[in-house]
Amino acid sequence: MKVAYVQMEPTFLDPEKNYSKAERLVRKAREKGAQLVVLPELFDTGYNFESKNEVESVAGQIPDGPTTEFLVELAREEEVFIVGGTAEKDERGNLYNSAVIVGPLGWGYIGKYRKIHLFNREKLFFKPGNLGFHVFNIGIAKVGVMICFDWFFPESARTLALKGADIIAHPSNLVMPYAPKAMPIRALENRVYTITANRIGEERGLRFIGKSTIASPLAEVLAMGSEDSEEVAVVEVDLSLARDKRINERNDVFKDRRPQYYVL
Ligand code: ACM
Numbered sequence: 001m002k003v004a005y006v007q008m009e010p011t012f013l014d015p016e017k018n019y020s021k022a023e024r025l026v027r028k029a030r031e032k033g034a035q036l037v038v039l040p041e042l043f044d045t046g047y048n049f050e051s052k053n054e055v056e057s058v059a060g061q062i063p064d065g066p067t068t069e070f071l072v073e074l075a076r077e078e079e080v081f082i083v084g085g086t087a088e089k090d091e092r093g094n095l096y097n098s099a100v101i102v103g104p105l106g107w108g109y110i111g112k113y114r115k116i117h118l119f120n121r122e123k124l125f126f127k128p129g130n131l132g133f134h135v136f137n138i139g140i141a142k143v144g145v146m147i148c149f150d151w152f153f154p155e156s157a158r159t160l161a162l163k164g165a166d167i168i169a170h171p172s173n174l175v176m177p178y179a180p181k182a183m184p185i186r187a188l189e190n191r192v193y194t195i196t197a198n199r200i201g202e203e204r205g206l207r208f209i210g211k212s213t214i215a216s217p218l219a220e221v222l223a224m225g226s227e228d229s230e231e232v233a234v235v236e237v238d239l240s241l242a243r244d245k246r247i248n249e250r251n252d253v254f255k256d257r258r259p260q261y262y263v264l
Contacts, residue, residue: 002235019044055087058087082101086099099169110136115150119148193214198210
């Protein structure tokens with residue numbers, strides 16, 4: 001199957017403008033044959049909030065909010081699966097840094113993930129995710145979702161892999177330089193594909209690093225974005241590679257685990 005990232009620069013606090021941009025870039029990925037497209041974290045709102053009020057002004061419910069509706073419609077029109085990051089406000093007014101997964105006709109809204117490991121000032125606005133790590137079976141693949149800083153905790157990708165993910169969709173707004181180097185290792189140690197869709201640009205002095213990355217279960221970098229351009233990458237993945245956890249005839253990344261020694 002073919003998978004893609006969309007690397008883009010969201011306009012801060014302007015969801016309508018970001019919907020148009022995301023639509024154009026998802027279409028471009030679709031023209032190149034992508035069946036699963038990953039958008040950045042908070043693709044609809046931008047990232048560097050100053051207050052809870054600011055987040056509330058652009059956050060919506062999932063699935064009964066404008067961003068999920070936009071994504072469902074786009075996935076239906078383009079006949080593609082999409083994972084994208086968005087600011088969520090639940091019915092009680094709690095804010096989450098979330099991601100939505102949607103699919104073509106017959107699928108629509110599939111599910112959501114709420115970021116578990118909040119980064120830096122996100123802790124001032126968002127509640128930590130409370131839905132756990134989840135793998136969504138979309139028929140053509142099993143897709144696990146984590147968001148940006150979750151990568152720093154190897155348990156995130158490991159949990160998704162142990163739950164059966166073939167592919168980890170990783171919407172991001174990276175500001176530290178490490179993830180493009182680290183994600184191929186997350187892919188290797190779990191024998192999964194990873195798709196990190198990062199943003200570019202600068203907001204209130206905070207610069208995002210671009211370098212969106214698709215990595216293979218053998219730690220190959222199948223695609224890497226630039227530091228400063230909006231672009232899409234589409235690559236072919238072989239899921240049989242992600243479903244084979246053997247390293248050699250005597251080692252297997254799952255069967256050789258010794259979890260009794262992993263906790264204090
Ligand atoms: C991040 O988690 N957005 C750095």
